[in-house]
Amino acid sequence: MSLRIVVAVKYVPDATGDRHFAEDLTTDRDAVDGLLSELDEYAVEQALQIAEEADDAEITVLTVGPEDAKDALRKALSMGADQAVHVEDDALHGTDALGTSLVLAKAIEHTGYDLVVCGMASTDGTMGVLPAMLAERLGVPQVTLLSEVKVEDGKVTGRRDGDAASEQLEAQLPAVVSVTDQSGEARYPSFKGIMAAKKKKVESLDLSDLGIEEDEVGLAGAWTKVDSAAERPARTAGTIVTDEGEGGKQLAAFLAEQKFI
Amino acid sequence: MGEVLVYVDHVDGAVRKPTLELLTLARRIGEPVAVHLGPGADTAQATLAGHGAVKVLTADLPEFAEYLVAPKVDALEQAVAAVSPVAVLVPSSAEGKEIAARLAVRLGSGIITDAVDLESGDEGPVATQSVFAAAFTTKSRVTKGVPVITVKPNSAAPEAAPAAGTVEQLAVTVGEKSTGTKVVSRTPRESTGRPELTEAAIVVSGGRGVNGAENFKVIEDLADSLGAAVGASRAAVDAGWYPHSNQVGQTGKSVSPQLYIASGISGAIQHRAGMQTSKTIVAINKDPEAPIFELVDYGVVGDLFEVVPQLTDEVKARKG
Numbered sequence: 055m056s057l058r059i060v061v062a063v064k065y066v067p068d069a070t071g072d073r074h075f076a077e078d079l080t081t082d083r084d085a086v087d088g089l090l091s092e093l094d095e096y097a098v099e100q101a102l103q104i105a106e107e108a109d110d111a112e113i114t115v116l117t118v119g120p121e122d123a124k125d126a127l128r129k130a131l132s133m134g135a136d137q138a139v140h141v142e143d144d145a146l147h148g149t150d151a152l153g154t155s156l157v158l159a160k161a162i163e164h165t166g167y168d169l170v171v172c173g174m175a176s177t178d179g180t181m182g183v184l185p186a187m188l189a190e191r192l193g194v195p196q197v198t199l200l201s202e203v204k205v206e207d208g209k210v211t212g213r214r215d216g217d218a219a220s221e222q223l224e225a226q227l228p229a230v231v232s233v234t235d236q237s238g239e240a241r242y243p244s245f246k247g248i249m250a251a252k253k254k255k256v257e258s259l260d261l262s263d264l265g266i267e268e269d270e271v272g273l274a275g276a277w278t279k280v281d282s283a284a285e286r287p288a289r290t291a292g293t294i295v296t297d298e299g300e301g302g303k304q305l306a307a308f309l310a311e312q313k314f315i
Numbered sequence: 316m317g318e319v320l321v322y323v324d325h326v327d328g329a330v331r332k333p334t335l336e337l338l339t340l341a342r343r344i345g346e347p348v349a350v351h352l353g354p355g356a357d358t359a360q361a362t363l364a365g366h367g368a369v370k371v372l373t374a375d376l377p378e379f380a381e382y383l384v385a386p387k388v389d390a391l392e393q394a395v396a397a398v399s400p401v402a403v404l405v406p407s408s409a410e411g412k413e414i415a416a417r418l419a420v421r422l423g424s425g426i427i428t429d430a431v432d433l434e435s436g437d438e439g440p441v442a443t444q445s446v447f448a449a450a451f452t453t454k455s456r457v458t459k460g461v462p463v464i465t466v467k468p469n470s471a472a473p474e475a476a477p478a479a480g481t482v483e484q485l486a487v488t489v490g491e492k493s494t495g496t497k498v499v500s501r502t503p504r505e506s507t508g509r510p511e512l513t514e515a516a517i518v519v520s521g522g523r524g525v526n527g528a529e530n531f532k533v534i535e536d537l538a539d540s541l542g543a544a545v546g547a548s549r550a551a552v553d554a555g556w557y558p559h560s561n562q563v564g565q566t567g568k569s570v571s572p573q574l575y576i577a578s579g580i581s582g583a584i585q586h587r588a589g590m591q592t593s594k595t596i597v598a599i600n601k602d603p604e605a606p607i608f609e610l611v612d613y614g615v616v617g618d619l620f621e622v623v624p625q626l627t628d629e630v631k632a633r634k635g
């Protein structure tokens with residue numbers, strides 16, 4: 055039977071743009087162009103490599119997000135994924151991590167899976183919690199933050215480089231995996247890939263398709279509330295000197311004045 | 316006042332500094348109860364009690380080391396059931412965030428990650444977060460369930476506050492589904508003898524401008540003269556000049572030291588995301604237009620191979 059891989063990808067505002075909050079204190083998605091989160095490209099890449107190794111595999115890319123999030127799916131499809139699922143619903147605006155994990159978990163179950171592959175964190179929220187939440191909700195092993203991953207004989211193995219140690223992990227499928235930006239550069243879509251992506255199937259789902267009530271998600275259903283968001287005051291302009299032979303000493307004098315030495 | 320569970324980050328009973336910060340913050344919203352999993356609770360007891368823990372709940376099961384994350388979630392979930400806390404605080408390490416995430420799903424609780432400050436409010440604890448590469452500061456609350464909050468290192472100065480810190484055994488049943496991910500082997504990181512990057516008061520980082528693994532000695536020498544940790548930009552890490560565990564930035568460590576010194580680093584948004592909340596920022600870069608200079612309290616436009624060794628000598632001289 056074919057290996058069913060679902061890759062969860064997020065559509066995010068470009069990190070190099072000037073990101074802001076909207077009036078309701080959700081991420082302002084209009085102010086800055088969006089794109090496929092760069093960290094999720096690594097997830098798509100590893101899924102493609104796993105599929106190449108398997109006899110028979112099928113990759114579905116999944117996103118929960120607004121209409122424009124289709125761009126992220128197209129990009130993943132042009133890299134080589136087979137099909138896409140887009141969960142889109144007006145009621146989703148303002149959904150927090152717990153709500154998103156609920157929607158993703160239902161959509162993954164709806165699609166059918168042996169392996170879920172995620173990025174290490176989204177580049178906008180940077181929480182890095184979704185993969186663990188998905189494992190919890192799906193009731194399957196969590197094999198996360200891998201810098202190396204392999205799937206063989208119904209098992210996933212990988213290396214997790216943690217703070218205190220580097221660990222070799224192993225779990226039976228089905229499982230949820232997340233990969234870091236150390237897992238290997240993502241490929242660029244080829245022209246052929248871009249053309250082929252246009253014909254690939256994108257299934258659209260809304261909350262009712264997934265049996266989720268509106269009040270379980272969205273701003274109203276969120277389990278956290280942002281009360282205020284303030285732009286960080288610009289740092290007061292510092293002193294800048296040009297080294298003319300004494301730069302190191304001048305810097306030392308500054309550090310001494312600040313009581314660091 | 317209610318009790319606040321604090322998850323203890325430790326190595327065989329040696330409590331890491333972020334946990335002491337958590338205990339300090341916990342005292343603002345309630346009475347800290349420490350949860351110490353794995354060996355060494357008796358060693359940790361004095362430190363935890365010295366920083367305000369009224370109780371230390373402990374369990375030492377082999378499953379905590381043999382399987383990834385989930386058995387620890389079982390333990391914490393059972394500690395919540397035993398104590399009925401007003402909040403659960405977990406250090407914002409990679410593992411800490413994953414534990415918190417699963418706990419939140421199980422408890423049906425909202426979660427806030429990477430708080431940099433915490434205060435008590437009329438409707439429960441209020442967390443300060445620094446978002447969009449530290450361009451914004453937000454204040455948030457959990458509105459459902461027992462608030463689960465992860466807190467970044469260096470968010471508070473640890474304060475001594477003697478308390479009873481009575482050690483109590485926590486009975487933990489590891490769930491059937493919690494032993495799915497086996498830790499087949501574990502290779503501890505070799506210690507460099509330098510402070511932990513995320514905990515250090517001073518961080519000295521090098522980037523592409525350092526131009527070679529062997530040249531990182533220049534950065535290390537400065538770090539050692541200041542008793543600092545060494546960081547690196549992703550460009551330096553990707554080039555293989557310095558280990559990934561020292562990377563500062565969005566996909567590396569996020570640091571918030573008293574002093575950050577960047578040499579040969581341009582200051583890309585993804586690097587800034589990991590260091591912008593540092594108290595004092597200093598940069599050495601030969602390009603006067605480098606964006607890092609927008610952040611600095613003091614900047615030197617110059618060649619790092621001239622400036623840094625001179626600075627190191629001067630630091631050593633001044634320290635005598």
Ligand SMILES: Cc1cc2nc3c(=O)[nH]c(=O)nc-3n(C[C@H](O)[C@H](O)[C@H](O)COP(=O)(O)OP(=O)(O)OC[C@H]3O[C@@H](n4cnc5c(N)ncnc54)[C@H](O)[C@@H]3O)c2cc1C
Pocket residue numbers: 092093177235521522523524525547548549550551562563564565566567568578579580581582583584585586589599600601602605617618619620
């Ligand atoms: C998804 C994603 C995640 C990322 N995560 C991170 C991250 O976690 N951390 C991170 O750092 N980056 C990260 N990056 C990469 C980031 O965008 C930059 O490419 C990187 O930070 C650049 O590193 P650098 O400043 O060392 O190199 P460069 O940008 O090449 O800058 C080198 C600087 O050194 C100066 N220089 C050269 N020689 C000398 C000399 N002799 N003396 C003084 N100055 C000199 C130059 O003027 C230049 O300003 C990420 C990127 C992406 C897309």
Ligand SMILES: Nc1ncnc2c1ncn2[C@@H]1O[C@H](COP(=O)(O)O)[C@@H](O)[C@H]1O
Pocket residue numbers: 062063064065091093094097116117118119151154158171172173174175176177179180181182183184185
């Ligand atoms: N809205 C979303 N749609 C699809 N996948 C997502 C979404 N949000 C997060 N993810 C996945 O979860 C990972 C971690 O996200 P986060 O916990 O938000 O940092 C990402 O790298 C994605 O793989």
